[in-house]
Amino acid sequence: MYSCIMLPSKYVQGRAVLPLIGEFLVRLGKRALLLRGKTTASIVDTAITAGLQEQGIELAKVDFGGECSEDEITRVAEIARAEAADIIIGAGGGKVIDVVKSVGYPADLAVVMVPTIAATDAPTSSVVVLYTAAGVFAGVRFYGKNPDLVLVDVETIARAPVRYLVAGMGDALSTWFEADTARRAHRPNTSGGLATQAALKWARLCYETLLADGLAARRAVEKGVVTPAVERIVEANILLSGIGAESGGLAAAHSVHNGLTVLPETAHYYHGEKVAFGTLTQLVLEGRRTDEMREVAEFCLSVGLPLTLGELGVTNLSPENLMPAAELACAPGEIIHNEPFPVTPQMVYEAMLAADALGKEWSAQRKG
Ligand SMILES: [Zn+2]
Structure with a gap:
């Protein structure tokens, strides 16, 4: 390889x-x-x-x-x-x-x-x-x-509505975690090879840029102005995320996004908004430490990315409503199978519910 x-x-x-x-x-x-x-x-x-x-x-x-x-x-x-x-x-x-x-x-x-x-x-x-x-x-x-x-x-x-920039941060949020998972699982990226050091470094830089500049960029774009933070976030959203995703690797977060598109309730939410929830779901699925998940959640809360299914319009959390999304996320050939362990629709359904519960708790704490 x-x-x-x-x-x-x-x-x-x-x-x-x-x-x-x-x-x-x-x-x-x-x-x-x-x-x-x-x-x-x-x-x-x-x-x-x-x-x-x-x-x-x-x-x-x-x-x-x-x-x-x-x-x-x-x-x-x-x-x-x-x-x-x-x-x-x-x-x-x-x-x-x-x-x-x-x-x-x-x-x-x-x-x-x-x-x-x-x-x-x-x-x-x-x-x-x-x-x-x-x-x-x-x-x-x-x-x-x-x-x-x-x-x-x-x-x-x-000059565009700030929600677009924030959604782009949601798409960029998954980049490091998906690339890192694909690396650990020795799974090829979409270019057909393993990740180069450059792609992994840029994926990591993408995540670090979001944490460092995300909120400041949001505030500037709310005023329609360009600052160095905006320039760095635009580069993270478009360039670093693009190279990190394509030449680093993909995993569960984007499959969860793909699954969520089957729920008509999510139709009015942007790609990156669903990917942000997919990122938290991936971390739950992978059994990551609470402090790692909390860092991601705090970032989402600070810039205004959805952390719960309710914030993506999904209020019916029954298996009847959510399992079709979990099944689509696990379809043959889906990138979720880049995870270093077998993933089933039941596991994705449970990870979505657990991510939703964490998201609710952390949102409530922040408001309280
Ligand atoms: Zn994407």
Whole structure:
């Protein structure tokens, strides 16, 4: 077994970097298709349009249909072909970005990510999460390629609602624990190899950055401003979490997220919000020490991430309601089987209940 790390070709992050997009794209192609998400403000659209025009790159635009589903991928791929695009740009959130990967990689287009929120690590990774048209988790696809350019304008991200940044911290919260578990179990990451030292270090740095800067970044973005803490959290949410998850390894936390998507009550909660609860569930499942779990819980409470099933809309904790989620979390091929011991749906159900009980107790203590 070998070690392997996968990285985007170029990652650019800073204030006012959007107008520079043309300079970065000029060597990548001549005709671009821009997929615009619902969170793409006109200011982003205008900056991309002007930046490409400056360099003589043709630009066509299409609005995102709302879900990263097979139908949406086929629709956008047809438009890319009709436009003879050699570059595809995704401006928006994680689902826009996943459609852009699914269209761009098979057609060998240059793939460019312009995240407008920092709610997931999707912009950095090669992995695509597919959903049904109704938004239920439908599987994961691996392309074995990472974006040619990830262009992160922190001012755009700081202007977006703070809940996105916090959800991104939830996605980043699992990174170290999943990578560390995969390492201990000698399980390959999604690149097919074992974790390099670099990926593990970055996964650990991701967690340490959350603890150090999470609350300060939240407060700054509530005011719509960029501070060094915001810059470090954006890097943790998008870059460190992406590399840590893809080239470190995954385990129970993301499988618990995948399972929770089967419960319609959780539909309005973001990926990272469910992953945060999945992280606590993973720690319970692994029999971690209370102080380790408490550190994670205190972080969630400080930045406002859900710690209980009730905070994800799930109030019916009966086995009839929760077992389908536990079963989906343990489906064949799920990453939960990267845990260094056999995991059953019953174990996941019990870990979710126990995590929920701890979450309730720690929330109550904090309020009291
Ligand atoms: Zn994730």
